[in-house]
Amino acid sequence: MTQRLLIKNASQIVTPKGNSAVRGADMKDVAIYENQSILIEDGTIVAIGDNPAWEKEIPTERQVDAKGKTVLPGFVDSHTHFVFGGYRADEFLWRMEGMSYMDIMERGGGIANTMKATREASEDELITHSLDFLKKMLAFGITTVEGKSGYGMDYDTELKQLRVMKRLEELQPVSIVRTFLGAHAVPPSYKDRNDEFIDFLIRDVMPTVAKEKLAEFCDVFCEKGVFSIEESRKLLTAAREQGFKLKIHADEIVTFGGSELAGELKCTSADHLLHASEAGIKALADNGVVATLLPTTAFCLKEPYAAARKMIDSGCAVALATDFNPGSGFTNSVPLMIALAVIYMGMTAEEAITALTLNGAAAVDRADRIGSVEVGKQADLVILQYPSYKFLPYHTGVNIVETVIKNGEIVHRA
């Protein structure tokens, strides 16, 4: 029997439109429907309108009254590292005392610190740890999350992280898009042997990840002192040959040319971009690479924010994501991210919505299925407790998500 759900009388339904990333000036053009309802059948949006017959046909227990509230597409957090062992609270405080992220990394802390704890953790421990994070994400309105490996940097642990994410999909409602980030740092056992480590990933790890369909994307931390442009190009080119779609951590700490490489390789997304050059921004815009910006990381690292305004004005498709991880930004606060984007990065509220929904979906190659409230799309929805989307930045830093719907079912109520 058809399972129906009616979201009725929403003060506003606010959504970007389309099946692909929205670029440049179009990012602000969200549709706003007032006092309309959404009819869902078997997890798919089948109508948006104000047909009085719907209320009569659908049992009251399958109706959600959204009067005085705002409905948005479920948020897509397209860049996280949420499966890891241990914490790095000390490092956070060292940074506040003046040590830099790279200083800590060069002294054997940072990613290597989490690598050790992740290697030691059992699959079940990682599951328990991650379930708690996923629950918090859902409460913030995140209905799809991308998660990366990269805290193993050896065969067993990289696969363990990816398998954990696969198992987590069955245990809770948030959809998980898996990314292989074996090239997250050079592990101590390969110190100063970057080439050999890249070869090891390409030859010994990637084929299993591909064969077992453990990841859809491959990513690399392309950065001065981590992986060079040439090493990143070699890894990503091999990854594409093995069937992966591509992502890149680019120009995070210094201007390095990662954005240009993303353009050259036509990566699905290039992420961070705090120090992307003019030519890099142009390369992203010209090649349809989603520019994924991670404001909470810049905030936690006390670094300048990415040039969101300039990117949008140059025709880029910008996405916003939390980069939730134990080091550079141990926060998955969507309200904080929106506040930073609107207050400090010059994005409008409408652009921030597009960035967090349809463009986030494009950054994980799912814009044809999710990311907007449109007939035919999967019914992943967020209901805010206020009558306008403007409350998202205005009620600054506060979580105003009241109800979350995944695949046409209520999965969270505040």
Ligand SMILES: N=CN[C@@H](CCC(=O)O)C(=O)O
């Ligand atoms: N910059 C590289 N990777 C992560 C941080 C990982 C960590 O510090 O544990 C990021 O995207 O910010």
Ligand SMILES: [Zn+2]
């Ligand atoms: Zn990252």
